[in-house]
Every structure is written in structure tokens, then in C-alpha cells.
Amino acid sequence: MKVTRKILPLFLFILYAVPAGMNAQEVPGPDENIPFLITFGKEGGVTSWGDDDFSQTFFFALPKDYKDPFYIRVYDPDTGGKTDELNNFWNTRMMYSIYGGKGCYTHEEANGISPTGNYKSGTLLATRTFGMDNKLDERWYTFGPFNPADGEYYPKFLSNIFKIVCDGISGDDGNLYRYAISRRPDANVPIDGANAFTYEYTFRMWNNNDTSFVSHIYPFIDSGCVYIQMRNFDWDDDGDFIVVSVERKGQVMPLSGDDVWETSRMPILEGEIGKSLDFRFYKKKGDLVRNNNVVISVQNQYGENLPFFSAPIGGVPVYKPRIKVVPKK
Amino acid sequence: MRGVLRHITVALLVLSCSWTLLDGQSKGTFEVSHLSAISSGSADMAPVIMSDGILFCSNRKTNPFLTKKNLDGVRLFELWFAPFDGNGEPSSPRRFAPGLVNDANIGPASVTTDGNTLWFTRNLSEGRRLGRKQPNRLGIYTAKRSGSQWTDITPFEHNNPEYNLSYPYVSADGRYLFFCSDMPGGEGSYDIYMCENLEGQWSEPVNLGPEVNSSSAELHPFLHSSGRLYFASDRPGGKGGLDVWYSNLAYGSWTTPRALDEPVNSEADDFAFYAAQGGLQGYFTSNRRSFNDDIYSFSSTIIRWSACDTLQQNSYCYEFIEENALRQDTMKTGFRWEWDFGDGHRAVGITAEHCYAGPGVYDVTLDIVNLITGGIEKRQASYELEITDIEQPVITSPETVRAGETLILNAGATYLPGMNIERYYWNFGDETVATGLEVSKIYELPGKYNIQLIVSSKPDAGGVVREVCVCKDIEVSAK
Numbered sequence: 131m132k133v134t135r136k137i138l139p140l141f142l143f144i145l146y147a148v149p150a151g152m153n154a155q156e157v158p159g160p161d162e163n164i165p166f167l168i169t170f171g172k173e174g175g176v177t178s179w180g181d182d183d184f185s186q187t188f189f190f191a192l193p194k195d196y197k198d199p200f201y202i203r204v205y206d207p208d209t210g211g212k213t214d215e216l217n218n219f220w221n222t223r224m225m226y227s228i229y230g231g232k233g234c235y236t237h238e239e240a241n242g243i244s245p246t247g248n249y250k251s252g253t254l255l256a257t258r259t260f261g262m263d264n265k266l267d268e269r270w271y272t273f274g275p276f277n278p279a280d281g282e283y284y285p286k287f288l289s290n291i292f293k294i295v296c297d298g299i300s301g302d303d304g305n306l307y308r309y310a311i312s313r314r315p316d317a318n319v320p321i322d323g324a325n326a327f328t329y330e331y332t333f334r335m336w337n338n339n340d341t342s343f344v345s346h347i348y349p350f351i352d353s354g355c356v357y358i359q360m361r362n363f364d365w366d367d368d369g370d371f372i373v374v375s376v377e378r379k380g381q382v383m384p385l386s387g388d389d390v391w392e393t394s395r396m397p398i399l400e401g402e403i404g405k406s407l408d409f410r411f412y413k414k415k416g417d418l419v420r421n422n423n424v425v426i427s428v429q430n431q432y433g434e435n436l437p438f439f440s441a442p443i444g445g446v447p448v449y450k451p452r453i454k455v456v457p458k459k
Numbered sequence: 460m461r462g463v464l465r466h467i468t469v470a471l472l473v474l475s476c477s478w479t480l481l482d483g484q485s486k487g488t489f490e491v492s493h494l495s496a497i498s499s500g501s502a503d504m505a506p507v508i509m510s511d512g513i514l515f516c517s518n519r520k521t522n523p524f525l526t527k528k529n530l531d532g533v534r535l536f537e538l539w540f541a542p543f544d545g546n547g548e549p550s551s552p553r554r555f556a557p558g559l560v561n562d563a564n565i566g567p568a569s570v571t572t573d574g575n576t577l578w579f580t581r582n583l584s585e586g587r588r589l590g591r592k593q594p595n596r597l598g599i600y601t602a603k604r605s606g607s608q609w610t611d612i613t614p615f616e617h618n619n620p621e622y623n624l625s626y627p628y629v630s631a632d633g634r635y636l637f638f639c640s641d642m643p644g645g646e647g648s649y650d651i652y653m654c655e656n657l658e659g660q661w662s663e664p665v666n667l668g669p670e671v672n673s674s675s676a677e678l679h680p681f682l683h684s685s686g687r688l689y690f691a692s693d694r695p696g697g698k699g700g701l702d703v704w705y706s707n708l709a710y711g712s713w714t715t716p717r718a719l720d721e722p723v724n725s726e727a728d729d730f731a732f733y734a735a736q737g738g739l740q741g742y743f744t745s746n747r748r749s750f751n752d753d754i755y756s757f758s759s760t761i762i763r764w765s766a767c768d769t770l771q772q773n774s775y776c777y778e779f780i781e782e783n784a785l786r787q788d789t790m791k792t793g794f795r796w797e798w799d800f801g802d803g804h805r806a807v808g809i810t811a812e813h814c815y816a817g818p819g820v821y822d823v824t825l826d827i828v829n830l831i832t833g834g835i836e837k838r839q840a841s842y843e844l845e846i847t848d849i850e851q852p853v854i855t856s857p858e859t860v861r862a863g864e865t866l867i868l869n870a871g872a873t874y875l876p877g878m879n880i881e882r883y884y885w886n887f888g889d890e891t892v893a894t895g896l897e898v899s900k901i902y903e904l905p906g907k908y909n910i911q912l913i914v915s916s917k918p919d920a921g922g923v924v925r926e927v928c929v930c931k932d933i934e935v936s937a938k
Contacts (some may be wrong), residue, residue: 341832370831372793377783379827382791399787412831451781451796451825451840458776458812 155320157188157309158333159440164345166213166308166334168423171222171301178389179215180364180423184298186332187242187249189235189437190311191289192278193323199275200324201315202228202256202294205308207271210262215304215421220262222301227257228273228294230280235291241329241435242295243427250295255280259299272315289325304423306334327437335368335422341412348406348442349428356431357397360409362386363425369414377401379449380410386424406442488761488892491722494742494754497541497549501534504752505567505679505731506549506742510574512542513549513742515754516566521554536564538579556609559602561585563595567679567731569628577602577609578627578636583620597623599638617654617664625649630682636661637680637688647674651690670713671706679731686904688713691730699726703743707903709862710937714903723757739890763886767911767928773848776814781825781840784809795828797835801844818846848874852883852914852929859934862905866933869897870912878925879917886911888933902935909933 158164170176172184192200206213209222227250234240234252242249256273260266281290298305309326313319327350336343349358362371365385372380377399386392409426413419428436497503499519506515518534538559541552559565560581568579579602582595598618602609618624622642629636636654642664650672652664666672667688675694678701682688686708691701702724704716718724723732727747734741739759746752781796798806800813801821815821823842828835853872860866870883885893887900888908902908909930916925 342834370793372831378787379784380793380829381787382793450783451827452783453823453825453840453842454780454782455823455842455844456778456780457774458778458814459774 155311155324155326155441156318157326157328157440159326161348161442161446162346162440163343164333164347165336166306167296168215168304168306168332168334169224169296169298170215170304170423171209171224171298173221173300173302176302178364179217179302179304180334180425181298181304181332182363182391182425183245183330185242185245185249186296186328186330187240187245188294188309188326188328190281190292190294191284191287191325191327192281192292192311192321194283194288194290196278196290196321196323198313199277200321201272201274201312202276202292203270203272203310203312203315203318205270205310206266206268207258207305207307208260208263208266209298209301209303209305211264211267213268213306215306215423217302217304220301220303222303222305223259223261223299224305224307225257225259225297225299226273226294227297228255228276228292229253230255230276230282230290230292232282234282234293235284236282240293243330243435245295245297252282252293253280255292270310270318272312274315304421325443326440329435329437330425330427331438332423332425335411335419335424336413337418337420337422339413339415339418341369341415343413345411346446347409347426347438348440348446349409349436349438350406350443351398351402351404351436352430353403354430355398355403355436357395358407358436359393359395359429359431361391361393361427361429363391364389365392365424366419366422367414368419368422368424370412372410372412374408374410374447374449375399375402376405376447376449378407379451405444406439406447408442408447488720488759488890489723489757490760491743491755491757493748494549494756497539497552498753500751502536502752503539503754504744505733506744506754507567507569507733508735508742509540509570512540513552513754514538514540514555514568514570515552516568517552535562536566538565538568556602559609559612566597567626571629571633572631575604576629577604578629580625580627583614583618593620596620597625599624599627616661623649626679628681635682637682638664639676639678639680639690640664646672648676649678651677651680651688667713671716681732683734689732690716691732692716698724698729700746701728701730703729703732709904728752759890761886761890761892762884762913764911764913764928764930767913767930768851770854770912770929770931771849771851773853775817775846776812777844778810778812779806779823779842780810793830795830797826797828799824799826815846818848820845848872850874850876852912852927854910854912854929854931856910856931856933859936860902861936862902862938864901864938866900866902867897868900868910868912870914871896873912873914875914875927878914878927879919880914881917881924882915884913884915886913902933905935905937907932907934 169186170179170181170184210220229252231253237251239247239249240251278290281292284291310318331347363386366388371383371385374380383394384392501519503517506513516536517539518536538555539552540555541549544550563582563585566580568577570577580597583598584595599615601613603611624638624640627638634656639649639651641649645666651667654661654664673694675692677690677692679691687705689705692704693701697718703719706713706716725747729745732743742756744752745755779798796809798811801823821844823844824838825840826835826837827839855869855872883896885898888910909932911928911930913928918924
């Protein structure tokens with residue numbers, strides 16, 4: 131905590147306008163093929179746009195051996211311009227808050243599934259609120275530098291954890307954005323071994339009606355998991371949802387309709403323990419569902435939320451068919 | 460005919476040695492040996508096994524100072540018994556039941572299954588000259604065992620001084636008596652007759668009819684427990700002189716008699732066969748070495764494996780399983796599994812079955828079709844399937860055949876890589892054999908026969924011959 135207090139005043143909020151780095155540790159990650167995260171302004175409490183709680187929390191995990199300063203960058207942090215979703219007129223303000231220190235991750239209300247209580251636990255390292263700002267359209271804004279030691283060390287991950295919360299504090303427009311963590315403030319330079327994860331993913335589907343555009347998210351299945359319960363919101367019946375793993379070629383799961391939750395349960399196979407699942411979302415053929423924003427979360431049999439990692443733990447699961455040949459008499 | 464006359468006129472009617480298991484369809488299936496240990500230089504004939512030795516008849520000298528002859532001066536036949544030695548071979552014989560008859564020929568005998576009744580042939584009159592116009596004919600008699608003695612000599616109720624009855628043999632169950640006779644009404648010369656024991660009384664003799672009897676002589680009847688009747692006959696079609704023939708009783712009728720092959724039958728007289736339990740060895744009589752009759756033993760040279768592998772059918776059919784998918788076959792999946800069996804055939808499903816045309820190496824691949832996108836993920840898994848035939852001799856034949864019809868058996872599909880095959884040996888399961896890549900066989904009797912095919916290699920450099928056996932059941936139905 132002492133270190134944090136010393137470093138915190140040194141934080142500079144630097145804006146760097148650089149193109150999105152394809153090789154960076156970005157959120158959404160390259161394997162996820164998700165165009166944008168999205169958070170709506172909470173005014174009016176309208177969830178039918180595809181955001182159930184007007185808030186999104188992500189965590190960044192830096193390997194404990196990484197000691198250099200790093201940066202958290204936000205692409206198109208404002209609400210307004212080309213990549214955001216307009217409702218009547220631009221009136222929305224987004225607040226980004228970055229937390230470290232004890233409890234930023236381990237606090238029981240920190241996971242952001244429901245932005246209530248002390249979901250902003252930990253030590254506030256940086257925060258900034260954006261309204262409509264054309265200078266930030268399709269550009270990166272950089273928070274930091276941060277000292278990795280200012281995160282919350284989590285032994286299970288052997289990582290220092292930082293948290294970023296995006297709250298739509300006013301207005302009703304949709305903010306489309308991305309994150310990245312970087313060694314440099316002016317470019318997305320990845321940090322070896324770093325990762326990002328969330329417990330409730332609110333994102334924008336591709337604006338097309340081509341089934342070859344597949345988005346993925348990768349929940350990690352920890353030991354002891356018997357089954358998972360998936361909850362998805364406001365999918366507008368847009369396409370298909372299948373679960374793939376090293377032992378599962380593709381199990382079709384139900385998708386939600388407009389402004390409703392869909393809950394489904396799936397038993398976990400032994401070979402899936404300790405690996406990531408691949409949730410695949412195929413866009414619907416035919417009539418285009420435009421600007422489809424969706425929410426998904428997963429729990430185990432104890433009701434514990436499971437993390438979605440931007441870079442899937444263990445890699446993207448690949449199903450391997452196994453042929454057995456039995457002579458017939 | 461010379462042999463027939465001798466047997467009849469000398470009144471030594473030898474117990475018909477039955478031998479059910481010899482068959483005329485192949486040569487060389489038995490080895491024969493001259494029993495020198497009991498040969499006398501006189502006529503020795505008609506051996507049967509009785510307890511622990513051989514009972515036979517002989518006109519050998521009884522002792523150097525006394526020779527029993529009939530009133531015509533012809534040496535009389537008597538019963539002799541040669542006990543088995545420690546090796547199971549007949550040893551020096553001794554006279555059997557010397558007091559059984561006086562001054563008459565006593566000839567071939569047989570003993571009932573319980574060992575308590577002796578059936579034998581002898582002249583009807585003892586020591587009495589009847590004159591040339593009153594020949595001393597033959598009749599059948601019985602004697603009962605009483606301790607070590609044979610007593611209660613009783614003539615058979617159908618004996619008749621007008622004709623001969625001889626060569627008695629009682630079936631193992633005691634129900635039927637077979638004998639031969641020249642009684643009027645037969646097919647010619649001597650015929651085989653049968654009486655049935657009806658509540659202790661023997662029925663009137665029944666001629667076995669033209670199916671068995673002929674205008675030639677039929678002698679030495681012997682009914683094996685399998686239902687096969689062996690007898691001796693000098694009818695045409697044999698090897699010469701008396702030969703051993705057989706006929707099977709099937710559905711109340713006798714099949715056409717067939718002659719045994721060499722080495723049992725020969726150009727000389729061969730008769731009076733008797734097979735021991737199991738039929739693989741026994742005795743018979745032949746004068747092939749000299750004018751005198753001698754006793755020979757025979758043993759089967761037929762190869763039959765006690766443990767022979769059952770012929771396995773080559774199967775080129777397989778079930779293909781995508782194991783990982785099968786474990787979750789209840790889930791709704793967005794994919795379709797498509798198999799390419801590597802021989803131009805395909806199938807769809809998590810599991811699939813396919814039969815190949817034959818052996819070969821097949822590249823089995825699995826494509827998975829995404830039902831949402833329509834995309835095909837090629838060769839998601841592959842399996843090199845090598846199909847070979849089972850290494851075994853192969854019997855190719857119908858599974859069933861009618862009795863009397865020709866069954867063709869072929870070993871051409873034999874698959875024994877690396878084996879330099881020299882011989883295909885067929886054991887037809889009825890104590891007949893044949894050799895050759897393709898053989899034919901006619902079963903006369905219905906039943907289930909276990910055919911063995913024994914394949915032998917040429918000797919290798921070390922002189923080792925490799926043999927492999929397979930067997931197959933054939934169902935023979937009635938004609």
C-alpha cells in the first residue's frame with residue numbers, strides 16, 4: 131500500500147492515438163474475434179439494447195516476475211462518433227476506474243457480475259470519465275504507467291491483478307471500446323505471460339449475416355467442476371451458440387431472445403477439467419441482426435462464477451476425433 | 460470261390476469280424492500286420508476280442524502225439540485263446556474250453572456283450588459218419604459261462620439238418636442275431652439272415668434281401684454299433700476272392716454294399732474282420748501270404764487331430780466409431796461425421812459399418828461437416844486399416860449336403876504365408892480321408908460330420924515339417 135501511494139501521484143493519463151495493434155494483449159483478444167466491448171449509459175435503465183447492468187469489469191493479470199511499468203489502454207473510450215451506438219443524441223458519459231491493491235480481485239463483490247456493493251474494491255489507481263470527444267474516436271487512450279507491484283498478488287495465478295471498471299454513469303448511448311495492456315504508452319506492446327479476464331462479458335456481435343464470422347469466448351474449467359450453468363442475455367436469437375472442447379466437437383446450446391435471459395446447464399467431461407472451453411457464436415444467416423449487443427456469464431455447480439480469459443488458458447481447445455475400429459463377426 | 464468252398468466244406472465258419480469304421484473311399488488309411496506270434500502253419504482265423512485276449516479258431520495240431528481229425532481224416536478246427544501280454548499283443552495261445560465239443564469242427568465264435576454267452580458254429584453231429592448223402596451240416600449253438608467253464612450247450616432253435624447255419628453274431632444290445640445260411644429261398648449260395656429276439660424267443664430268420672445279399676456268397680456278418688454291417692463276399696467288384704464289404708442301415712434300408720480298399724482287401728481271401736472298441740484297430744483273416752489262413756491285425760493310419768482349430772470365417776466387415784463423439788451421442792451437435800472408408804465408399808454418422816471386398820490396406824478418414832456454416836473439416840482423423848485373411852487352412856464347401864450326393868471341398872483359399880505347402884490332407888469325420896487341394900466326398904448316412912483339413916509343409920532345412928489343422932462341421936441330410 132505504501133508503494134501504491136508513492137506511485138499513484140506519478141500516474142499520467144496520456145492519450146496516444148495509434149491504430150489498434152493486432153499483436154497486442156488486447157481485450158477482446160485475437161482468438162475471440164469479438165469486434166468490441168460495449169457498455170451503455172445507465173439513464174433510463176433500458177437493458178433491451180443489450181447491456182444488463184451498464185457496467186463492465188475486467189481484470190488484468192501480470193506475471194509476478196514482471197517488474198517494469200506498464201500501461202492500460204482504452205480504444206475509443208468516449209461515447210460518440212463512428213464506433214459507438216447512438217440513442218437519439220450523444221449524451222453519455224463513461225467512467226473508467228483502475229484498481230489495484232488488496233481486495234481489488236479477491237473481494238467477494240469484485241467480480242462485476244452485478245455492479246452492486248463493493249464491486250469497485252481495492253485501491254483506486256486511476257480514473258477518468260469521458261463524454262463525447264471526437265479526438266478519441268477510434269484512437270487509444272492510455273492509463274499509466276503502473277507499477278506491477280501495485281496490483282493484488284494472487285498466488286493461484288502467480289500474478290498481480292489489476293481491475294478496470296467501465297461504468298455508464300449517465301446518458302443512454304452505447305460505448306464500444308477495447309482494452310489493451312502494454313509495455314509502452316504509445317503502442318500496444320504485449321507483456322509476456324499477461325492475460326485479461328472477466329466474469330461477465332458484454333460485447334458487440336459482428337454486423338453481418340455471414341456464419342463464417344464466429345466469435346469466441348473461453349471460460350476456464352477449474353478442478354472440481356461437475357457442470358456449468360450458462361446465462362446469456364438479449365441475443366435476439368441471432369445465430370447459433372455451440373460449446374467446443376478437447377472432448378466435445380460442438381454442443382448446441384440455447385440463445386436468448388430480445389431483452390431476456392436464457393439459462394442452460396451442461397455437464398463437464400473429465401478431459402475438460404483444467405482447460406478452456408470454446409464458446410462459439412455464429413451469426414445468423416438471412417435477415418441481418420444489426421448492432422447486436424449481448425451478455426454472457428457462466429457458473430459452476432456451486433454458483434461460483436467462472437472467468438473468461440482473453441487468451442484462453444491452455445490455448446484454444448481443439449477437438450480431436452478418435453477412431454476406433456471394431457471387426458464385425 | 461476257392462475260399463468260400465473251403466470255409467463251408469471244412470465247416471469252419473469263422474465268426475464274422477465286424478468292422479464298422481473301414482471305408483472304401485480312400486487307400487492306405489490302415490496298416491496291417493501279420494500276427495506271427497499266434498500263427499501255426501495251419502489255418503488260423505476269425506479272431507474276436509474276449510476279455511483280455513483273442514478268441515479264434517484253428518486246425519493246428521493239439522499236441523505232437525495226438526491230432527484231432529474228423530471221420531474223413533480231416534483235421535478238426537478248435538477254439539483257441541491267446542491272452543494279451545503286457546504290451547497288449549496276443550501271446551502264445553491255448554485251447555479254449557476243450558470239453559465244449561468232441562469229434563466235430565467248432566468254429567468261429569462270438570461272445571455277447573455281458574461275456575456270459577458264447578455263440579459258436581459246429582457240426583450238427585459229433586463224431587458220427589453220416590455218409591456222403593447225409594452231410595454233417597453246420598448249426599449254431601450257445602454255451603453259458605459257469606465260472607471258468609462253459610456249459611449248457613444249446614442248439615439254436617432254427618438249426619436244420621437240411622442246410623447250414625453259421626457265423627453267428629449277436630448285436631451289442633442282444634436284440635438281433637445275424638448269421639449266414641444256404642437255406643432255400645435266398646439270393647443264392649450263402650446269404651445273411653437276421654433274427655430278432657422277441658421276449659426271449661428268436662423270430663423266424665429274415666433274409667437281408669438283395670440290398671445286401673447276392674448270388675455270390677455272403678459270410679461273416681458283423682454289425683457295428685454305428686449301424687454298419689460288415690461281411691465277406693466273393694461277389695464281383697472286390698479285389699479278388701473273398702473281400703470285406705459293408706452296408707449301412709439307414710431309415711430301415713440297407714445301402715448298396717461297398718468293398719473296403721487295400722490293404723485290408725487283397726487279391727487273396729480277406730474276411731472275418733473284428734474291430735476293437737473305437738474301431739481304429741482290430742483283426743481280420745487273410746490267406747495273402749500262403750494257402751493257409753492267417754490272422755492279421757490292423758490299425759488306423761488316419762490322421763485326426765484331437766485339438767483342431769475351428770475354421771474361422773474371414774470377415775471384412777467393421778464398425779467404425781468416433782469414440783469421443785460416441786460418449787456424447789445424446790447431445791445436440793451442430794456437426795455431421797462423414798466417413799471415407801478408403802475404398803470409394805462413404806457413410807455418415809458417429810458410428811458406421813462397412814464391409815470391404817477383401818484384404819488390403821485402407822486409408823479410413825473422417826471428415827466433419829459444420830451444419831451451421833456448411834464447411835467441411837477434412838481428415839479430422841484417419842486410420843490405416845490393414846485387413847488380412849486369418850492365417851489358417853481354409854475349407855471351402857457348402858454347409859449342408861444330402862446323403863448320397865457329392866460334396867466338393869476345396870482348400871484353395873488357404874492363407875498360410877511363408878508355409879511351403881506339400882500336402883492337403885482331409886479327414887471327413889467318418890474315418891475316411893483324402894488328399895489334394897480339391898476333393899470330393901459322398902456321405903451315405905445323414906448326420907453331422909466334423910471335417911478336418913490338415914495342411915503339411917515341405918520339410919525345412921532342418922527337416923522340420925509344419926502342420927496346421929482346421930475343422931468344419933457339415934450337416935448331411937437324408938436323401
